[in-house]
Amino acid sequence: MITLITYQAGFGQLSFSPFCVKAMWLLQAAGVDWQREDSNDPRKFPYAKLPAIRTPSGIIGDSHNIQANLEKQGADFWGDVTDRATGHAFIRMAEEHMYFHVVLDRWGNDDIWPIIRENYFAEIPAFLRRPITGSLRKALLKGLKTQGLGRFSQAERLQRIEPDLAAIAARLGDHAYLMGDEISLPDYSVAAMLCAALASPLPTPFSERVANDDVLSNYAARVENRMKPL
Ligand SMILES: N[C@@H](CCC(=O)N[C@@H](CS)C(=O)NCC(=O)O)C(=O)O
Structure with missing residues (x-):
């Protein structure tokens, strides 16, 4: 097990x-x-x-x-997909770019941060929670400044994420999943990031952009449902 x-x-x-x-x-x-x-x-x-x-x-x-x-151990996450290079590029886009927008939406937004603090760190005694999580937040936002995305305004971030979202929608076309009609490895990364964006505890430009796009939000729901009974 x-x-x-x-x-x-x-x-x-x-x-x-x-x-x-x-x-x-x-x-x-x-x-x-x-x-x-x-x-x-x-x-x-x-x-x-x-x-x-x-x-x-x-x-x-x-x-x-x-x-x-x-x-x-024998798992096959690709099935019949031959264009694994494209799939790989989508995985990198989701995990090395879209992910950091999710993180900034959660940790960098002053309205959302208190909700994150109280949910992620509920186990820390209340009187210690603010100082401990305050320094965690500071370190994380500093890391995102170094990485680069932390330097952009919300509006600039939305501009940056737009081509990623357009690429996902274009790639999906009439297909159920990124690489065709069967679910495969890239879907687990890309849909996980879209689901995380949609699960923002308060609306953000990124979460609203995904929520208002039927192709993207239906795709995220499709992958989630496909992976049930989880
Ligand atoms: N490349 C890693 C990324 C995992 C990751 O970034 N995990 C985050 C949560 S989403 C984490 O544990 N962060 C803790 C920290 O940075 O202190 C993977 O693919 O598993």
Whole structure:
């Protein structure tokens, strides 16, 4: 039995973290026996991040390593897809760009931040919560300034995310999933980010852009439903 160490469920999602949602979908698609173990403290896990899986041969962190481990056991996340290069590019776009917009929507927005603080960090005693999470927030926003996206206004961010969303819609065309009519690896990354954007606890330009786009919001719901009974 594989144990997925994941951030808790919240905002209508299987986890606050889109990477943990992706990992759950990978485990589900692989058809392996697995269970979840919720944690709010990534520090003792590889890379000090979640998701991670506990397997009989040890703990594996990072959704890509989890994917590789499941593939080694025989999982096939691509099916008949031959154009894996395009699929790979969509995964990178979702995980290395769209993801940071989700993070900025949650941590960088002064109206949303208190909701994040009270939900993510409910386990920290109330009198310590503000100072501890205040410094976490400061460090995270500093990291996003270094990364670059943290330097843009909301309006500039929306301009930046627009070509990604247009690429997803164009790629979908008349198909149910990114790479055709069957679900495959890129869907687990891209839909996880769209679902996370849609699950914003208050509307943001990004969340509203996705919510008001039938192609994108129907696609996100389709992947979520396809991966049920999770
Ligand atoms: N590349 C990693 C990304 C995982 C990731 O960024 N996890 C975030 C939550 S969405 C995390 O644990 N952050 C904790 C931290 O940075 O302190 C993957 O694919 O699993």
